[in-house]
Amino acid sequence: MKLQCDVEVVNRMLPSFGMKNRGKGARAVLSIGKHLDKTTQRTSVYMIICTAKDRTGSKYKLKDNIEKFFTRFVEEGKATVRIKEPAIDICLSKADANSLKSFLFAARLADRGSDTSSLPLATLTPVRARDVEKPKKKLTIVSKKDYPLASSFPYSLEQLQVSYCKLSRVDMRMLSLKALRKLDLSNNHIKKLPATIGDLGCLAELILHNNQLESFSEALCLSTLQRTLQHLDLSQNRLKGLPSQFSQLRELVNLKLDDNKLQWLPFRVGRLSKLRFLSAAHNQLALLPGDFRRLSLENLDLFGNPFAPPNPLDHSIHLTFPLSLQELASRAVVNLRVPYGPQHLPAHLCRDLEVSKACDCGGACVSFFIQTAVSMNLHQVSHTVVLVDDMGGTEAPVQQHFCSLSCYSQFLDNCLQRGGR
Numbered sequence: 001m002k003l004q005c006d007v008e009v010v011n012r013m014l015p016s017f018g019m020k021n022r023g024k025g026a027r028a029v030l031s032i033g034k035h036l037d038k039t040t041q042r043t044s045v046y047m048i049i050c051t052a053k054d055r056t057g058s059k060y061k062l063k064d065n066i067e068k069f070f071t072r073f074v075e076e077g078k079a080t081v082r083i084k085e086p087a088i089d090i091c092l093s094k095a096d097a098n099s100l101k102s103f104l105f106a107a108r109l110a111d112r113g114s115d116t117s118s119l120p121l122a123t124l125t126p127v128r129a130r131d132v133e134k135p136k137k138k139l140t141i142v143s144k145k146d147y148p149l150a151s152s153f154p155y156s157l158e159q160l161q162v163s164y165c166k167l168s169r170v171d172m173r174m175l176s177l178k179a180l181r182k183l184d185l186s187n188n189h190i191k192k193l194p195a196t197i198g199d200l201g202c203l204a205e206l207i208l209h210n211n212q213l214e215s216f217s218e219a220l221c222l223s224t225l226q227r228t229l230q231h232l233d234l235s236q237n238r239l240k241g242l243p244s245q246f247s248q249l250r251e252l253v254n255l256k257l258d259d260n261k262l263q264w265l266p267f268r269v270g271r272l273s274k275l276r277f278l279s280a281a282h283n284q285l286a287l288l289p290g291d292f293r294r295l296s297l298e299n300l301d302l303f304g305n306p307f308a309p310p311n312p313l314d315h316s317i318h319l320t321f322p323l324s325l326q327e328l329a330s331r332a333v334v335n336l337r338v339p340y341g342p343q344h345l346p347a348h349l350c351r352d353l354e355v356s357k358a359c360d361c362g363g364a365c366v367s368f369f370i371q372t373a374v375s376m377n378l379h380q381v382s383h384t385v386v387l388v389d390d391m392g393g394t395e396a397p398v399q400q401h402f403c404s405l406s407c408y409s410q411f412l413d414n415c416l417q418r419g420g421r
């Protein structure tokens with residue numbers, strides 16, 4: 001039974017002599033195994049702690065020698081074992097939570113004198129230098145022959161790049177790396193992302209450039225990535241669209257969507273209030289969602305999309321007279337900012353409210369509206385704009401919705417007045 005972690009051995013007697021402990025842990029390997037006591041000629045179970053400075057290790061007898069276990073933060077890879085003789089506290093940190101639990105279980109059995117024959121006891125021998133090295137934070141693999149098949153990824157990784165390895169799916173071993181902040185899986189053959197990527201609670205950068213992705217799931221948009229993800233690169237894939245829930249990733253600062261098959265951007269893209277860099281060049285975007293006006297970007301690239309000059313007279317009408325009671329109630333909920341959720345309304349009504357449109361008058365419309373497109377200069381939403389086409393244009397068509405015929409008529413009158421001038 002072995003455990004790799006940071007260890008600080010605290011002598012509880014030092015304060016009585018006016019001395020302080022060092023207060024800093026060292027990388028160590030802890031082992032539990034049998035050792036022959038040369039004095040008594042009896043074999044007992046011991047714990048040995050080996051560090052880079054002391055690879056031979058210090059041994060501590062376990063049977064009837066543990067005063068207490070402190071395990072309040074065991075899920076964070078932390079625990080303390082209080083030894084009776086000598087009077088020390090063994091403080092463990094930066095351990096894999098599951099491995100730590102198994103190790104403490106074995107220590108408890110040894111302390112009670114229980115039968116340890118079923119436990120994988122280790123040989124109490126000096127450790128290798130590489131076993132007590134500092135935790136590895138960064139790992140780059142850019143060749144299939146270097147990909148670890150028999151060994152696991154270091155649990156302490158914060159940055160992991162696995163490129164050019166012809167991966168067809170995400171290795172589930174990567175998803176147990178709880179400290180991971182950057183995951184780069186670019187230049188592989190990945191077709192689908194597991195929802196469990198959303199369990200990586202520290203993930204700030206996800207790079208999936210040049211794969212074969214056809215979708216980005218709703219589950220990922222509703223996962224812990226909402227609170228952590230800042231950089232997302234989905235360029236050079238096969239995406240045709242993104243779910244409406246994509247706007248829940250509100251920590252996004254940099255979003256790359258170039259060279260896909262996107263026919264639309266997320267309807268509520270304007271909710272990405274922290275977004276500063278957006279590139280969606282070389283897609284199939286014919287127009288932008290009306291919510292696009294709410295963005296505040298530093299750099300925008302929409303080059304190579306089939307934008308066409310909009311005609312305000314070219315419209316589609318989705319209206320009935322009179323409006324349904326459901327539509328009137330839905331508009332009231334949005335206009336009055338009434339809180340709602342699945343605990344108050346059926347799920348399908350919540351979904352309708354989530355995609356409500358803003359009329360030119362400032363009011364809301366949900367399922368009944370008039371839709372057209374207007375031209376917008378992209379400098380209204382971005383400081384720097386890459387030209388939309390080879391003609392030097394920086395304008396693109398944006399959806400415009402109207403809650404009634406009167407609002408649409410007023411809009412057309414304004415267009416005619418501007419045209420007459």
